[in-house]
Amino acid sequence: MSNKSRRDFLKKSAGIAAGAGALSLLRAEKALARSERLRQRLGVRRVDRPTYQTVGEVERFHSRNTAFSRAVWDVTSPNHPAYPQQALGNARRAQDVADGTAEDGFRHPEFALSDAGTLLWYTGFGFMVTHLWEPFLKPGWKPYECSPEEASQLLKIAAKHFGASLVGTTKLNPNWRYTHRYHDETVKRRAAGPLGRALGVNPAHLATPVEDWVAFDTPPVDEELPPEMNNVVSVAVEMDYQMFRTSPSKIEWAATTHAYSKMKYIVMHLAQFINNLGYRAWPYGSGGPVLSIPIAVDAGMGELGRNGLLITPEYGPRVRLCGVITDMPLAQDRPIDMGVWDFCQTCEKCAKECPAGALQFGEPTSHKKFRTTAAGVLKWPVDGEACNYYWATEGTVCGNCVSKCPYNKPWGALHRVAQVLAPTMGSLWVKMDDLFGYSDKIPSQPFWEQDPREFPKRGPFQD
Ligand code: SF4
Numbered sequence: 009m010s011n012k013s014r015r016d017f018l019k020k021s022a023g024i025a026a027g028a029g030a031l032s033l034l035r036a037e038k039a040l041a042r043s044e045r046l047r048q049r050l051g052v053r054r055v056d057r058p059t060y061q062t063v064g065e066v067e068r069f070h071s072r073n074t075a076f077s078r079a080v081w082d083v084t085s086p087n088h089p090a091y092p093q094q095a096l097g098n099a100r101r102a103q104d105v106a107d108g109t110a111e112d113g114f115r116h117p118e119f120a121l122s123d124a125g126t127l128l129w130y131t132g133f134g135f136m137v138t139h140l141w142e143p144f145l146k147p148g149w150k151p152y153e154c155s156p157e158e159a160s161q162l163l164k165i166a167a168k169h170f171g172a173s174l175v176g177t178t179k180l181n182p183n184w185r186y187t188h189r190y191h192d193e194t195v196k197r198r199a200a201g202p203l204g205r206a207l208g209v210n211p212a213h214l215a216t217p218v219e220d221w222v223a224f225d226t227p228p229v230d231e232e233l234p235p236e237m238n239n240v241v242s243v244a245v246e247m248d249y250q251m252f253r254t255s256p257s258k259i260e261w262a263a264t265t266h267a268y269s270k271m272k273y274i275v276m277h278l279a280q281f282i283n284n285l286g287y288r289a290w291p292y293g294s295g296g297p298v299l300s301i302p303i304a305v306d307a308g309m310g311e312l313g314r315n316g317l318l319i320t321p322e323y324g325p326r327v328r329l330c331g332v333i334t335d336m337p338l339a340q341d342r343p344i345d346m347g348v349w350d351f352c353q354t355c356e357k358c359a360k361e362c363p364a365g366a367l368q369f370g371e372p373t374s375h376k377k378f379r380t381t382a383a384g385v386l387k388w389p390v391d392g393e394a395c396n397y398y399w400a401t402e403g404t405v406c407g408n409c410v411s412k413c414p415y416n417k418p419w420g421a422l423h424r425v426a427q428v429l430a431p432t433m434g435s436l437w438v439k440m441d442d443l444f445g446y447s448d449k450i451p452s453q454p455f456w457e458q459d460p461r462e463f464p465k466r467g468p469f470q471d
């Protein structure tokens with residue numbers, strides 16, 4: 009190729025790339041506007057206070073006290089002896105594949121897909137979100153100055169551009185900071201322990217020699233996160249509806265692992281965008297210094313449900329949450345009320361459908377019911393250790409509290425009308441849900457037989 013042709017080619021390529029980027033941003037802007045209009049039609053009200061209530065002082069806690077963390081390090085956790093069984097449950101399923109006896113949802117292609125989804129998520133042994141990312145300005149540039157409203161709009165568009173399904177901005181309530189973070193090194197230690205060995209992790213590939221690892225604490229989150237880091241962009245990533253209906257299975261796990269990899273992709277790019285504007289950014293997701301669910305509620309993305317999850321107007325609880333904490337001043341979205349809190353008082357479907365008995369019937373409480381839950385917020389506490397034990401022995405995650413929730417529906421006018429009427433219909437909506445078969449687990453095999461041109465089904469907010 010001559011120099012001129014090469015130049016022409018490069019110019020055209022640059023033009024096409026710039027055009028594609030601008031188109032993507034335009035689409036993102038349209039999607040944001042359409043999202044808010046659709047929410048209004050769904051009867052979603054913006055309110056001044058979230059529908060959860062705090063009662064007295066909110067107990068903040070060390071993130072090593074979550075069910076997953078305690079299963080790894082805490083020998084007093086009832087789940088600790090069971091933890092290696094997560095690998096054993098997986099190994100049992102893998103042996104079934106080798107023996108040709110694997111059941112639907114746990115065959116070789118399902119393993120391959122779910123493990124492939126972890127690729128970006130597990131790169132670097134974790135979410136790689138434990139850094140406070142510093143501003144990155146070109147020589148002579150200053151931090152980009154704009155109103156908090158414009159800044160929120162910029163970051164929301166960028167988040168959508170990078171692949172967010174939903175995005176909101178809010179102030180970081182100090183109650184939603186952990187006291188300390190569960191450190192990366194602990195994850196490495198897990199990788200070198202029984203679970204890592206069962207999964208085939210070679211300790212020689214770990215950066216730090218295993219014998220050097222000792223129990224240690226990170227500095228308090230309040231020291232790591234300076235007070236001016238008090239704005240959050242909260243991001244939700246949708247997971248596929250049909251794949252979740254196969255729960256529990258490796259197909260449903262594949263929807264989950266892929267969501268985690270997407271989360272990492274989105275928040276790392278979003279954090280870099282904020283750094284390029286001249287501000288600090290700390291991306292979080294699977295691990296990090298803050299609790300993602302109450303932040304998402306504060307940012308108006310949904311309400312807290314009996315299942316302990318965020319329930320959104322668009323996807324119900326079928327989302328994974330992540331975000332970026334920043335010192336860039338942002339406008340705050342107002343929380344929403346779509347009737348979830350009221351409906352969950354009568355609907356107890358997730359508690360009935362939980363195979364581990366981890367979800368609660370009856371009234372919410374603000375007391376500390378389990379070692380892995382904190383006091384001070386009126387909610388239905390989740391027995392995380394019971395849930396984790398079930399996952400460990402089943403050899404995959406379970407998503408029944410997502411898939412069987414009446415708010416988890418594919419997009420469609422009738423479903424949305426029902427959703428609007430849910431608080432008045434009460435238990436009748438739950439009965440109709442069962443009657444129409446929405447509680448039934450579907451087989452995994454048809455996942456591979458669908459028309460690729462129609463997969464994935466498009467939601468209401470994509471073109
Ligand atoms: S994931 Fe499954 S086991 Fe865990 S709380 Fe939800 S329904 Fe129960």
Ligand code: SF4
Pocket residue numbers: 313314315316351352353355356357358359412413414415
């Ligand atoms: S299943 Fe019912 S009770 Fe549970 S979160 Fe969904 S709506 Fe609420």
